[in-house]
Amino acid sequence: MKKNRQLNQWLWKWHFIAGLISLPFIILLSITGGLYLFKADYEASKHKDIKEVVVQGAPISLQQQWEIANKNAIKKPNTMILTSAANQATEFISGRFGGKSSLYVNPYSGAVSGEIITRDTTMFKIRKLHGELLSGKFGTKIVELIASWMMVLILTGLYVWWPDRGRKIKGVFIPRMNEGKRTFYRDIHAITGFWISGLLLLILAGGFPWTDVVGENFKQLQKITNTGYPATWKGHQLQSKDKGDALTLDQMAAKAEDLQLPGTVMIHFPKGPKSVFSVSNVNPSDLNTQKKIHFDQYSGQQILSNNWDDVGILMRGRMWVMAFHQGEFGAWSWWLMLLTAIALTIMSISALVSYVMRKRKGNWGIPKVPVTFKIGYGIMVSIVILAIVFPLFGISLLLIISTEYLRAKIKKS
Known part of the structure; x- marks a missing residue:
């Protein structure tokens, strides 16, 4: 050309x-x-003493662990992560994003193994x-x-x-x-x-x-085109019918496990006597498997289930590129992001070196364009x-x- x-x-x-x-x-x-x-690897090593416990007999109930977390957390937890291994402490989450904190309870002794405040971590500072x-x-x-x-x-x-x-x-x-x-x-x-x-x-x-x-x-644009999360995704407008005692956290966890959702599975606690339990999963490697399911906190009946197909196209596209940006599609995407970051660093430094070699003293070296150019x-x-x-x-x-x-x-x- x-x-x-x-x-x-x-x-x-x-x-x-x-x-x-x-x-x-x-x-x-x-x-x-x-x-x-390197966030996941770094934090897994740094917080190993908080997140991992010694298996000692039978665990105490999740309901008891929730009560322990409520007494000890900086802010009252709103979410619990389902553990996937016997040597994991149970994670109770308060807040979101920079205001997030995670309190870990030893499921065998009931002791609090530690609390991680997101804004105080090294990786949060690097992200900022x-x-x-x-x-x-x-x-x-x-x-x-x-x-x-x-x-x-x-x-x-x-x-x-x-x-x-x-x-x-x-x-x-x-x-x-x-x-x-x-x-x-x-x-x-x-x-x-x-x-x-x-x-x-x-x-x-x-x-x-x-x-x-x-x-x-x-x-x-998502709001105007109605292509974000559906209004029912958070479940704020859904209500439980008050009929006796609420489900224990153990009963709710059993229902969540029966769903066999891939990735990290979370149980979101009711915010009041009329609100609902919700179960969701985070699985960036396959976004299509992500769901948000709401349950009556008294009867345990499923009120509503939202699949990833219910999410608007702009939000799905947005979440896809954000997951790609963070190398969350598996080992191949992690390595691809790391190699790209290295290549971008080399490319940028080589541009500066080339510029310094080309630049004349007292002149920025900006290329000249003919005045006749339109x-x-x-x-x-x-x-x-x-x-x-x-x-x-x-x-x-x-x-x-x-x-x-x-x-x-x-x-x-």
Whole structure:
């Protein structure tokens, strides 16, 4: 394909600007993202003394364990995890997300083996660094801005990389080893970027649901199109019929076990005398198996069952890309995310090295574009679409263009 040379220069300029804005942050995000992939292994080792117990005879009832948890937890538990092995402590959960805490009860002795407060863990801090630079809402918006510019980096980078007619394999698909250090680092950056570009776009899609602007807009779109969770998923509007004593937790656990749900199975406790028991499972490796089932807390009768097919298409797509982003589809996806994080780090560092070698003293080295070059309608429409979908990108782009315009005016005057 014969490329438009002026368009190539213009896109390279914006690729360059996008890199200057975001590259240091991208290195940080790729490293912290790679570290967070080790969360399960790290916490299994660190919290082994809390989560694992010595099997000693017959366990006490789950109802007794629930009462122990209610007395000892920082906040009253709202959920219990069904244990899958005899040497596991019973986990009682309070709160959600950053406010989550898990209290573990030894099912044999009734002793509290420990409580894990999510916000105090090392991996939570790494996640906060990855998602908001440890700066709250402001940091979240910075990360969203960087992720938006990464879309520009990928799209412009692919065009700049695209080979002209007659280019050989070396320098296009594999790096050139014998044409100097700057060429080598440039090739490492460009070629690695080509090989992982599709993955990066998918990983970015999995990160945007956590953002403040794009994520919130997506939630609003789900509401408007009614493509999120069904209204019955949480079961807030469902009621139990008060007829005598409520089921014990042991009776409810037996019903949950009979469902034979894959993954991590949770029992959600009734919030009052009229509310219901709910059973759900988390199984990112096969989202289609996830369910939410509600039971009358007195009779134990199943009131309603929601399958994954009942969840709207936008929410299902959102949960899929988020699970992919975290490497939760099994060992293959975990390794794929780790290798991508490593490749992104290498690609970013090689870009910086290549830039330092190319840069002249007293000059930013921004590629020059002929003043006669005019942006085509296709490019303009693409920019408008990106600015609408990624509003922070649009705002930052207006600021950059306004600054360039004012600087040019000042030079003329």
